[in-house]
Amino acid sequence: MAGYDIKSELRPVGYQVRTTTNGHQVTADEPLPAGTDAGPNPVEYLITALNSCLLISAGSVARNRKYDVKNLKVESKARVTGHPDGSSEVAEINTTLSFDGLSDDDRQAFFKRTVEVCTVHKSLEGGIKMNIKLADN
Numbered sequence: 001m002a003g004y005d006i007k008s009e010l011r012p013v014g015y016q017v018r019t020t021t022n023g024h025q026v027t028a029d030e031p032l033p034a035g036t037d038a039g040p041n042p043v044e045y046l047i048t049a050l051n052s053c054l055l056i057s058a059g060s061v062a063r064n065r066k067y068d069v070k071n072l073k074v075e076s077k078a079r080v081t082g083h084p085d086g087s088s089e090v091a092e093i094n095t096t097l098s099f100d101g102l103s104d105d106d107r108q109a110f111f112k113r114t115v116e117v118c119t120v121h122k123s124l125e126g127g128i129k130m131n132i133k134l135a136d137n
Contacts (some may be wrong), residue, residue, distance in 0.1 A: 004021065013036055014029055055073075057117045057119075079091050
């Protein structure tokens, strides 16, 4: 089983969060006026992860099955619901995968297999067991 070690820290500017993973750094932030708009917000990163995983999965399926697909693209729109206690959650994600090539039957098989092997989609669809704890002093 693969694992990931991702470290994040809040910077002293706006709501900027610097995250380091596998030698890469990314910045998350909130839009103005609360944040400094130095990067996508966490929900945008969540949707970006879904889109990226779908496209990587599609590329892999196309290579493995020798499908000649072109112009692979994904577009997602998310709806966030606010709650009376001030919290919020992603209530719905609507995603469209588009590409050129393949017959109708192959298009459906390609699409189905792409969604089946997308780790992020599978995780979001089934829910993720999370254990969040307070670190010892």
